[in-house]
Amino acid sequence: MSQYWPFIVIGLFTGSIYGLAAMGVVLTYKTVGVFNFAYGAIAMFCAFTYWQLHDAWHLTAWLAMPILFLVVAPVLGIAFEALYRPLAGLSAEVLIVVSVGVLAALSALVPIIYGKQDRTLQAIFPTSTFALGSHFHVGYDQLGTLLVSLAVAGVLWALLRHTRFGTSTRAAVDNPDLADMVGVHGDNVRRSAWILSTMFAALVGILISPTQGLDVNQLVLVVIYAFAPAVFGRLVSLPLAYIGALVLGVVVSLLSKFANSGTVANLEAALPYLALFALLILMGGRLKEAGASSRRLSVSTRNTAGMGNAIGARHWIVRVLGWRLRVERKLTVGLLGLGLALFIPLAVPGPRLIDITFAVVYGLIALTLVVLTGWAGQISLAQFAFVGVGAFTAGHLSGSHGQHFLVAALVAMAIAAPLGILVGLPSLRLSGLYLALATLAFALIMDNVVFNRSDVSGGLTGITVPRPQIFGLSFGGRASFYELVLVVFGVVAVAAYAIRLGPIGRRLQILRDSPLAASTLGVNLTVTKLVVFAVCGMVAALGGAFYGALQQAITPLDFLWSTSLTLLLLVVLGGRSVISGAVIAGAVFGVEKMISNPQFNEYFPLAIALGVIALAQEPEGTVALARRETRRVLSVLRPLPRRSQRRGPDIPAVPNPGVAVAAGGSMGANRGL
Amino acid sequence: MVSELATEPTVLEAGNITVHFGGLVALDDVSLHVPAGCIAGLIGPNGAGKTTMFNVLTGLQEPTRGSVEFLGQNVSAWPPHRRGKAGIARTFQRLALFGRLTVHDNLVASWESAHRGGVLGRGRAERNIRVAEVMDLLDLWPVADRLAGELSTGKGRMVELGRALCTDPRILLLDEPGSGLDANETAVFSAVLRAIISGGSDPRHQSAPPAVLLVEHDMALVMDVCTSITVLDFGKVIARGTPSQVRADPVVRAAYLGDASAG
Numbered sequence: 001m002s003q004y005w006p007f008i009v010i011g012l013f014t015g016s017i018y019g020l021a022a023m024g025v026v027l028t029y030k031t032v033g034v035f036n037f038a039y040g041a042i043a044m045f046c047a048f049t050y051w052q053l054h055d056a057w058h059l060t061a062w063l064a065m066p067i068l069f070l071v072v073a074p075v076l077g078i079a080f081e082a083l084y085r086p087l088a089g090l091s092a093e094v095l096i097v098v099s100v101g102v103l104a105a106l107s108a109l110v111p112i113i114y115g116k117q118d119r120t121l122q123a124i125f126p127t128s129t130f131a132l133g134s135h136f137h138v139g140y141d142q143l144g145t146l147l148v149s150l151a152v153a154g155v156l157w158a159l160l161r162h163t164r165f166g167t168s169t170r171a172a173v174d175n176p177d178l179a180d181m182v183g184v185h186g187d188n189v190r191r192s193a194w195i196l197s198t199m200f201a202a203l204v205g206i207l208i209s210p211t212q213g214l215d216v217n218q219l220v221l222v223v224i225y226a227f228a229p230a231v232f233g234r235l236v237s238l239p240l241a242y243i244g245a246l247v248l249g250v251v252v253s254l255l256s257k258f259a260n261s262g263t264v265a266n267l268e269a270a271l272p273y274l275a276l277f278a279l280l281i282l283m284g285g286r287l288k289e290a291g292a293s294s295r296r297l298s299v300s301t302r303n304t305a306g307m308g309n310a311i312g313a314r315h316w317i318v319r320v321l322g323w324r325l326r327v328e329r330k331l332t333v334g335l336l337g338l339g340l341a342l343f344i345p346l347a348v349p350g351p352r353l354i355d356i357t358f359a360v361v362y363g364l365i366a367l368t369l370v371v372l373t374g375w376a377g378q379i380s381l382a383q384f385a386f387v388g389v390g391a392f393t394a395g396h397l398s399g400s401h402g403q404h405f406l407v408a409a410l411v412a413m414a415i416a417a418p419l420g421i422l423v424g425l426p427s428l429r430l431s432g433l434y435l436a437l438a439t440l441a442f443a444l445i446m447d448n449v450v451f452n453r454s455d456v457s458g459g460l461t462g463i464t465v466p467r468p469q470i471f472g473l474s475f476g477g478r479a480s481f482y483e484l485v486l487v488v489f490g491v492v493a494v495a496a497y498a499i500r501l502g503p504i505g506r507r508l509q510i511l512r513d514s515p516l517a518a519s520t521l522g523v524n525l526t527v528t529k530l531v532v533f534a535v536c537g538m539v540a541a542l543g544g545a546f547y548g549a550l551q552q553a554i555t556p557l558d559f560l561w562s563t564s565l566t567l568l569l570l571v572v573l574g575g576r577s578v579i580s581g582a583v584i585a586g587a588v589f590g591v592e593k594m595i596s597n598p599q600f601n602e603y604f605p606l607a608i609a610l611g612v613i614a615l616a617q618e619p620e621g622t623v624a625l626a627r628r629e630t631r632r633v634l635s636v637l638r639p640l641p642r643r644s645q646r647r648g649p650d651i652p653a654v655p656n657p658g659v660a661v662a663a664g665g666s667m668g669a670n671r672g673l
Numbered sequence: 674m675v676s677e678l679a680t681e682p683t684v685l686e687a688g689n690i691t692v693h694f695g696g697l698v699a700l701d702d703v704s705l706h707v708p709a710g711c712i713a714g715l716i717g718p719n720g721a722g723k724t725t726m727f728n729v730l731t732g733l734q735e736p737t738r739g740s741v742e743f744l745g746q747n748v749s750a751w752p753p754h755r756r757g758k759a760g761i762a763r764t765f766q767r768l769a770l771f772g773r774l775t776v777h778d779n780l781v782a783s784w785e786s787a788h789r790g791g792v793l794g795r796g797r798a799e800r801n802i803r804v805a806e807v808m809d810l811l812d813l814w815p816v817a818d819r820l821a822g823e824l825s826t827g828k829g830r831m832v833e834l835g836r837a838l839c840t841d842p843r844i845l846l847l848d849e850p851g852s853g854l855d856a857n858e859t860a861v862f863s864a865v866l867r868a869i870i871s872g873g874s875d876p877r878h879q880s881a882p883p884a885v886l887l888v889e890h891d892m893a894l895v896m897d898v899c900t901s902i903t904v905l906d907f908g909k910v911i912a913r914g915t916p917s918q919v920r921a922d923p924v925v926r927a928a929y930l931g932d933a934s935a936g
Contacts, residue, residue, distance in 0.1 A: 506785060521762070522754050577773075
């Protein structure tokens with residue numbers, strides 16, 4: 001038994017830090033209704049700030065700590081409260097997107113503010129040890145961390161349980177309007193919750209950095225360990241979340257003892273994610289989303305889509321004809337664009353062409369997320385895991401096994417289908433936030449259990465993927481490979497467009513807008529969701545095969561969990577419910593690849609993250625923005641309408657042919673592309 | 674009068690439905706039957722269990738005990754979508770429209786959901802005709818291309834009714850369709866309801882017009898259109914009969930109508 005004790009102590013030590021993080025996450029969820037995906041990033045930001053104060057500016061800990069906890073954390077907390085206040089009651093999707101945006105923004109901001117050099121944070125407590133029993137030593141830092149964590153956790157629990165703040169908190173989250181009426185100041189409660197939660201994050205940051213390293217990505221990742229215990233407490237119970245974190249810490253630590261002997265390689269790293277995935281599936285229907293009953297529909301009311309085209313179309317034949325005209329206009333524009341893109345290799349030199357090819361492949365992958373998230377309403381934070389499956393499968397089959405590229409791509413898709421169903425399984429009982437968490441867990445499991453196996457991915461050296469040869473034609477050259485990828489993208493995009501306009505497109509959208517109503521009308525939700533996940537996974541894997549062949553050498557780092565988050569951000573930026581949103585996502589990715597100016601590379605991700613936060617409520621992202629602006633600019637050029645034909649903003653579509661002409665630009669704007 | 678109704682074939686029958694939510698008994702041994710060609714009313718104060726009953730009938734809520742029979746078949750184990758396809762259609766008290774689809778597409782999607790092969794585009798001509806009929810009946814053309822999420826509650830309720838009609842239902846479960854309607858809209862609505870059960874909604878495509886089970890707070894509307902009424906209070910049936918019988922029942926007056934007139 002004595003051999004286990006050191007591992008138990010280490011487990012309690014790390015578990016107690018995760019416990020603080022889990023409590024911080026639960027706190028904002030139960031008081032504000034925001035699940036903070038950026039929690040690790042906030043902890044990381046605070047840890048870097050502390051390093052700056054303490055190690056760079058040589059302030060004593062007695063000065064640096066009060067500044068961190070009483071100035072920096074509260075200011076951040078107030079800023080978050082202000083950021084999320086206008087989003088109260090919006091769909092889970094919008095809140096998830098914003099918090100992922102905050103995560104990206106902070107990750108981009110830290111190197112800009114604090115520089116990129118390697119650094120370490122000193123432990124706050126002395127690292128010397130004392131003997132406990134005969135064989136076994138405990139570090140003062142471990143003991144100190146555990147005690148601080150227990151004390152702080154206890155104080156927070158008591159605060160919520162036994163003070164007026166606690167009851168106000170519950171009132172404010174249960175029914176914000178009613179709470180305001182009985183004198184609970186919801187804004188104050190929410191602000192306090194954000195400040196407390198941010199202080200917890202700061203504590204997590206400075207406690208965990210000495211052992212985990214002061215590294216942007218590492219700290220963001222480590223705090224995800226706390227998500228499983230938070231879900232264990234159903235995102236409402238602070239004690240359960242804390243206890244869950246302690247148990248998880250100990251189990252992970254004990255597993256690492258066995259992992260050293262090579263029997264359960266790397267399971268300990270993946271365990272928190274496996275636990276998260278399993279908990280979400282097992283707890284299923286018992287998990288309730290905060291404030292789900294008072295959700296507002298996040299339709300942009302500025303969208304006057306379709307108002308112009310009801311005009312006199314009383315008979316369905318007339319309607320079908322008008323519809324066909326609009327469809328053909330969009331299709332023509334799309335095909336024209338694709339046709340022009342075919343000639344890009346004539347104008348662009350080689351290395352740049354590779355970047356443009358990346359943009360096209362990325363657009364293909366982004367398209368799967370548009371269908372899955374924008375149309376069908378199923379949030380996925382794991383789409384790049386499928387890209388990885390596609391790339392590695394293609395690499396093994398067409399590279400080392402010498403198979404035909406088409407065969408390799410088909411096998412990749414065949415492997416992706418059941419994986420897609422696996423990711424889709426949680427969606428049968430979960431939606432919104434919990435589905436997002438499940439897919440995040442899936443991405444991390446793929447990272448840790450599958451992609452880091454050297455027999456799958458070749459480890460950090462990676463594997464090579466040859467360019468395809470199809471029907472005797474070689475696509476080894478940059479230009480020919482570009483053309484191939486462009487044609488594949490064009491076929492998939494046109495197919496998606498056709499599907500979107502037909503019965504299947506409607507089926508996907510009713511799944512998004514009201515799954516409940518859809519099921520009572522006769523839609524089998526189980527089959528629909530699983531098919532969508534499987535098909536989107538397959539196409540993403542196809543994209544992965546091309547991604548691999550384009551890059552020619554791939555490593556697990558190309559398909560890290562965070563690449564899936566980036567994909568989501570770019571798709572939201574472009575416009576998650578329109579095909580052109582995927583095109584913009586690809587273009588932005590391509591631009592980032594193309595420009596290698598260090599300053600640009602630092603600020604560009606920050607700009608993207610801020611853009612995403614600003615556009616999170618707009619399903620058509622930049623596309624809507626561009627359309628609105630174009631219309632505004634063009635409206636200046638338009639001749640004044642005769643007074644009798646002017647239309648007020650809120651008058652429902654009345655048969656009036658003059659409007660049809662004037663509002664031509666908005667025709668069928670809700671139909672996509 | 675009740676015995677007279679019982680001779681009509683029964684479309685939907687719920688037998689001894691009991692639903693527990695933890696310690697709360699939402700429905701306690703409630704039986705209900707809806708004969709063909711009738712508008713049956715289900716009334717009761719808030720929290721009496723009316724919406725829970727609808728959820729049991731449509732398969733969204735599994736009862737603790739009891740069974741549901743539809744056209745003589747036991748459908749208790751059927752999932753919601755199977756019941757929907759078979760001809761049980763409903764509307765929701767809190768609107769559950771497809772907010773980012775147009776009104777017209779709401780109806781089209783509904784037809785496609787309920788009809789075999791609809792999602793693969795089968796029966797397109799039939800679909801267009803049926804949707805147009807329902808749009809005509811409910812006067813939805815003026816808002817055909819508006820997004821459903823932008824409509825007023827009154828129009829939204831009409832779209833939900835239209836969506837239910839597009840499934841060619843054998844029974845329509847309407848959950849407080851009158852709430853949020855103004856007096857004019859209510860009058861239109863009751864006329865539409867009568868047209869539906871008399872077959873006016875669709876002379877060509879349906880073997881028989883649907884029966885209706887109506888949950889409603891507007892007593893004038895209920896008394897006006899229903900041929901039989903069941904009264905629930907705290908999950909129990911406290912009265913049953915024709916509108917005049919129910920109106921005269923002292924228990925009902927005490928539990929419900931009395932409260933309403935006092936309030």
